[in-house]
Amino acid sequence: MNAHPWRQRLYHVVLWVVAIVFFLPVLWIFLAAFKSGGELVSPNPVFLFKPTMENILRVVREPNFLDYLKMSFILSVGSVLIAIGVSFLAAYSFSRYRPTGTNFIMFLLLSTRMVPASAVVLPIFLMYNVLGWSKTFHGMILFYAMFSIPFSLWILKGFLDGVSLRYDETALVNGGSRLHTMFRVVLPQLKPGLVAAFIFNIIFVWNEFLFNYILGGKGTTMIPVLLATGVKQGGMTDWSFVASVSFIYMLPPILAIYLFQKYLLVGMTFGTVRGEV
């Protein structure tokens, strides 16, 4: 299509430059994680420096950090697994039996994800206080499961609608039970949807701050809260701490979009737009 190879090369260089420009601020923080304290807050930015592992080691040795990181992991993976489990059942029902009100329930669920976080957390906070669920592990994980359900349901239903009804018919005619049909015949066809729902829900929970800050307690705190409170506790901000924590915490999502790039579109649109980029 392109007659001039040098023009194509120039075009490719431009694309790379655009991509790198978008990444530069992140790169700057990543570099900061490997700078010594003095280099980090020098009025003349230091571009060349001897990398040090000091900051990262200090953060990892911090007693709370690993606990919080572990909690980020447990809460995001656990809640998304619960959400995908229950969403699959509902998505199967919606896709195969289309009970009355399907569209309405799907709409209500999606709209819960479109409300500002502070408006969502306010009544839950009041309710949890009365039920005694605030600061508990189950309160947190079940809340995040609810948080992940709308997106899982939308994405799984979208993919299920794409799985031919023949699978169900064949399985049922051959004497399979309904559960067998659902889990052994239809579920395996759903792998891309499951992967996309899993990865992107985990990213959303992983990055979540406000709910965890308000509803979480000592044993259920995740890293974003550590970052925010670490910054907000008066006095000077410990920038090498912030940089190292951000570095460690931002790597998994970046890695995820590298590995699962083809699900990025469906992931970022809550499963409402499908396709690859």
Next chain:
Amino acid sequence: MAQTTFPAESPAAAPAIPKARRRLPFARALDESRFFPTILLGPVLVFFIVWNVVPLLWLLGVSFYRYKLTAAREPRYVGFDNFIEIWKSSEVWGLLGRTLSFMVLTVGGATLLGMVLGFLFWGSGRLPGRRLALTLLFTPMVLPPVAVGTFYRLILDPIFGIANFFSEKLVGQRYDFLGNKDLAFASTIAVDVWMWTPFMILMTLAALASVPKAELEAAEIDQIPWLKRVWYIILPNGKFILMLGILLRTIDAFKTTDLPYLMTNGGPGNTTEFVGLSLYRTGFEAFQMGDASALAIITLLVAIAFASIYLYVLSYRETRAQLK
């Protein structure tokens, strides 16, 4: 003789019918139940009722009370007073206006930039290292807003921030990006645009991918000018996905809470305090649960309005796709 051959034959015919699988009793009950579809919905409905319907009713109830969490006084029923106060309060109208201008500017900025760059990346199919390049490009939108807000404070710091290093080199002046009223508002928008332009690039690429190849090739052969191709071929085909992208961005911009909370803490003054953050402050810093609930109900209504527009466009697109 015939009697001996007959039983010998039947086992030969039998293997065609498999032995009926033994099933668990509950599986059989499920198989026969008329309510199977409803049973499948059960768990999601339980989640929905416990974490959405009950809290919503709770919120509605509290919004009719004067209820300060830290005060020893009992909540007092005040009817629609909280709503009337919001209606009369110039602060709330200022807040809504500020949020609206933030939404318009950030969504507009991200959309324009994203569409231009999306068109630029349209032919990137053979870019060497495309996957890595796109990962770098799309990184901003998967980062925790809390971390983004925090590290932009470092970048925009008046003394050792790298932004000021460049502004001094280029313009010969240093700026207090987060301390000055107008600059803080502009900086918040700039960071939000940086974070979400990749999303609009993604949506533009998706929209472009949905344009039929045949129509584009026909345009190529007829040598139709570029602007006309965009207007007559690309936009009619891609407009739905673009609209969905813009709507999702609008909804998200309306929700913005974490980013200004960490970056400017809503300041200086309240220049970067948007609905989400203000709601948080009324509820969890001033503990005015009644006022906060009333404000939450209003934002809820706005959000539902946005969501229904979004779904309207979505279903319109689907029915149109089925007609084609």
